[in-house]
Amino acid sequence: MLKTLTDKDIQKYAHQIVLKNIGLNGQKKILTSKVFILGMGGLGSPVSLYLTAAGIGTLGIADYDKIELSNLQRQIIYNQKNINKPKVEIAKKKLLSINPKLKINIYKKKITKVNIDKIIKEYDVIVDGSDNFKTKYLINESCIKNKKTLITAALRGFEAQITVIKGWLKSNNNPxxxxxxPKNNKEIKNENYLDCGIIGGIAGIAGSIQSVEVIKNILGIGKSLTGELIIIDLLYNRFxxxxxxxxxxxxxxx
Ligand SMILES: [Zn+2]
Known part of the structure; x- marks a missing residue:
């Protein structure tokens, strides 16, 4: 753990340090933690922005896509000048402008069962920002194998679902x-399930919740979302x- 914080760091993170659950020691832990985000779209944008602003020490971000005009409606880390550029490269620049001390690793490639374990091993907490079930099952299996906490979320229309997975733990409360x-669920088998339009703000809410769960899990504070699924439906304000x-x-x- 870091021995001391600079005066500038204390000033920068004052609003977190003042929280009794975080304090100076908690902030030191945040500054040395490593988080991997798979997918730099609607979820990855707010998660990476909030984690960088909070002072996470190392971020790994993975996405092989380029920025498209239709992304800007919800992927708030990008702007109109970034069209056709690789997401991870633009995100890296933006995140470093928020915190130049951030160590950032970019993965401009498809994450598959061949490369995922090696990448995940380098990080403390894993964030699922993917938009398809194939990737969600892949990242779940790898996190169980490597005993990593997974903060996952899914978006659809005005709805979001968020949960925290510590599936390698054998107790019944850790699904x-x-x-x-389950993979054989009929609705899930429909590949277009998650690809049916989305209101931008719901991605911001789900990503923000993921970012706070990351910090809670790093610090071991509060109550983790393990074994519980938050479901938000903003069209009818159902939580x-x-x-x-x-x-x-x-x-x-x-
Ligand atoms: Zn299971």
């Missing part, structure tokens, strides 16, 4: 992603939380 959303247990038939986290 994995596959326990909650609910559903508890989940391990699925005894789950082949991934047994």
């Amino acid at each position: 994995c992603y596959n326990c909650i959303f 609910k939380k559903i508890k989940f247990k391990k699925n005894k038939k789950c082949k991934i986290c047994k």
Whole structure:
């Protein structure tokens, strides 16, 4: 852990340090923590901005896409001048302008079962900012194998779902992603499930919640969202939380 904070750091993070659950020691821990974000779209934008602003020490960001005009409606880290440029390169510049001390690793490639384990091993907490089930199952399996906390979220229309997965833990209260959303579920099998339009603000809310869960999990404060799924429906202002247990038939986290 860092021995001391500079005066500038104390000033910069004063509003966090003053919180009794964080304090100087908590801020030191944040400054040395390593977080990986898979997907730099609607979720990755707010998550990376808030984590950088909070002083996370090392961020890994992965995305192989280029910025398109239609992204700007919700991917708030990019602007009109960035069209056709690689997302991770533009995001890196933007994040370093917020915190020049940030160590940032960019992965401008598709994350697959061949390369995911090696990348994930380098980080303390993993954030799922992907928009497809294939990637969500892949990242879930790798996080279980490598015993990493996964902060996952999904978006659809005016709705968001967020949960925290510690699936490698054997207790019943630690379901994995596959326990909650089994692969053979009919609705999930429909590949277009997540690809049906979205209101920008819901990505901001879900990403903000993910960023706070990252910090809570790094510091071990409050109550983690493990075993619980937050469901938000902004069209009807419905907010609910559903508890989940391990699925005894789950082949991934047994
Ligand atoms: Zn499971």
